[in-house]
Amino acid sequence: MNIITISREFGSGGREIGKRLADALGWAYYDKEIEIGIARRMNMDENFIAGAIDRSVTANIPLHFGRTIANSYAMKQQVDILVEKQRVLEEFATASDCVIVGRAADVILSEYEPLKIFVYADMEYKINRCQGYAEVGENPTRREMEKAIKKIDSGRMKYHSMFLDADWGDKRHYHLCVNTSGIEIKKIVPAIAQYARCWFDNQNK
Amino acid sequence: MNIITISREFGSGGREIGKRLADALGWAYYDKEIEIGIARRMNMDENFIAGAIDRSVTANIPLHFGRTIANSYAMKQQVDILVEKQRVLEEFATASDCVIVGRAADVILSEYEPLKIFVYADMEYKINRCQGYAEVGENPTRREMEKAIKKIDSGRMKYHSMFLDADWGDKRHYHLCVNTSGIEIKKIVPAIAQYARCWFDNQNK
Numbered sequence: 001m002n003i004i005t006i007s008r009e010f011g012s013g014g015r016e017i018g019k020r021l022a023d024a025l026g027w028a029y030y031d032k033e034i035e036i037g038i039a040r041r042m043n044m045d046e047n048f049i050a051g052a053i054d055r056s057v058t059a060n061i062p063l064h065f066g067r068t069i070a071n072s073y074a075m076k077q078q079v080d081i082l083v084e085k086q087r088v089l090e091e092f093a094t095a096s097d098c099v100i101v102g103r104a105a106d107v108i109l110s111e112y113e114p115l116k117i118f119v120y121a122d123m124e125y126k127i128n129r130c131q132g133y134a135e136v137g138e139n140p141t142r143r144e145m146e147k148a149i150k151k152i153d154s155g156r157m158k159y160h161s162m163f164l165d166a167d168w169g170d171k172r173h174y175h176l177c178v179n180t181s182g183i184e185i186k187k188i189v190p191a192i193a194q195y196a197r198c199w200f201d202n203q204n205k
Numbered sequence: 206m207n208i209i210t211i212s213r214e215f216g217s218g219g220r221e222i223g224k225r226l227a228d229a230l231g232w233a234y235y236d237k238e239i240e241i242g243i244a245r246r247m248n249m250d251e252n253f254i255a256g257a258i259d260r261s262v263t264a265n266i267p268l269h270f271g272r273t274i275a276n277s278y279a280m281k282q283q284v285d286i287l288v289e290k291q292r293v294l295e296e297f298a299t300a301s302d303c304v305i306v307g308r309a310a311d312v313i314l315s316e317y318e319p320l321k322i323f324v325y326a327d328m329e330y331k332i333n334r335c336q337g338y339a340e341v342g343e344n345p346t347r348r349e350m351e352k353a354i355k356k357i358d359s360g361r362m363k364y365h366s367m368f369l370d371a372d373w374g375d376k377r378h379y380h381l382c383v384n385t386s387g388i389e390i391k392k393i394v395p396a397i398a399q400y401a402r403c404w405f406d407n408q409n410k
Contacts, residue, residue: 171374174384175384177381179379179380182408187406190403194399195396
C-alpha cells in the first residue's frame with residue numbers, strides 16, 4: 001500500500017492539502033476517522049479521545065503525582081489509547097492506499113515507508129486563514145490567534161517527540177516540505193499529487 | 206519574469222534538479238555562467254571568481270589584519286566581485302524566465318520574488334552521489350567525503366549569512382524543500398516543474 005502522511009502547522013492548510021490530495025489520487029483519507037475508530041474500539045467518547053490524542057502520555061498527570069507512577073489510571077488510559085491508535089492506523093494503512101493527516105502517523109507507521117509531507121506557512125498567513133474560519137460572534141484578535149496557533153503547534157511538537165527523537169517540523173524528517181504562504185491550495189495540489197505518484201513509482205520499482 | 210532559485214546541500218543533486226527543471230520548463234539555466242559573467246566584466250580569471258564567490262567578504266583576510274580595515278585591497282576586491290555579481294544576476298533575472306543555482310541568488314534577487322527551492326538529502330545519499338562523481342584514481346573514503354561535504358555546506362551557510370539574517374537551509378526561508386534521498390531525480394522533476402507552473406500562476410494572477 002502507498003501511504004502519505006501530512007504533518008502540518010496549525011492554520012497552514014495541511015488538512016485541506018490532505019483532503020484534496022486524497023481526492024486527486026482517488027485514495028482513502030483519514031483524519032477524524034482515527035479518533036472515531038479508537039472511540040469505537042474502546043467504547044469511549046470520540047471527543048475525549050480527540051483531546052487525549054493531542055497530548056503526551058504524561059501531560060495530563062499532575063506533576064506532584066510523579067511520572068514514575070506508571071500504573072496510575074490516567075497514564076494507563078493514555079497508553080491504552082496509544083495502543084488502540086496504533087492498531088487503527090495500521091488497519092487503515094493495510095486496507096488501501098491512503099492519506100493520513102496528523103496524529104504522528106509519520107512516525108507510528110514509519111515501517112510502512114510513507115511519503116512524509118510537512119506543511120507550514122508564515123504566521124501572518126496562518127492567522128488570516130484561521131480568522132477566515134472563525135464563526136459569527138467569534139472575534140479573536142490577531143494576537144489571541146497567534147497565541148492559540150503557537151500553543152497548538154507546541155502541543156503537536158510535544159506529542160511527536162514522544163515517538164521520535166527529532167524535532168517536529170525538522171525538514172530532515174520529511175520527504176517534502178511545502179510552504180503554503182500566499183498560495184491557493186487547490187492550485188498546487190495537482191503538482192503534489194504528481195510528486196507523490198513519481199515518488200511511489202520510484203520506491204516501488 | 207519568473208525566476209526559480211535552487212539552494213542546495215552539496216551532493217544532494219540540486220544542480221541536476223536545476224538543470225532538468227530549466228529544460229522541462231524551457232527556461233534559461235544559470236550556474237557557472239554567473240562566474241563567467243563576472244570574470245568578463247572584471248577582466249579576471251573565472252576560477253578565481255568562483256573561489257571568491259563561495260567565501261564571505263571577510264573570510265580571506267587574515268584576522269590580525271583586522272576586519273576594520275575596510276579599504277584593504279583584498280576586501281575591496283571581494284566587495285567589487287559582489288557588486289558585479291549582483292549586476293550579472295539582475296541581468297539574467299530581467300532577460301528571461303530562468304532557473305539559477307546557488308550563489309545566494311534567492312536573497313540577492315529577493316525583490317524579483319523568485320520561487321525559492323531548497324534541495325537536501327541524508328548524508329548517506331550525498332556521500333554515495335559524490336563518490337559516483339569521483340574520477341579514476343580518486344578514491345576518497347566515506348569519512349573524507351563526509352568531511353568535505355560538511356566543509357562545503359558550512360561555507361555556503363556562511364556566505365548566505367552575509368546577505369540574510371536567517372539560517373541557510375531553514376525551511377521558513379523557502380517555498381519548497383525537496384529531500385532527494387533515494388530518489389531518481391529525473392523522475393521527480395516533472396512534478397517540481399508542475400509545482401513551479403502552479404506557483405507562478407498563483408503569483409501572477
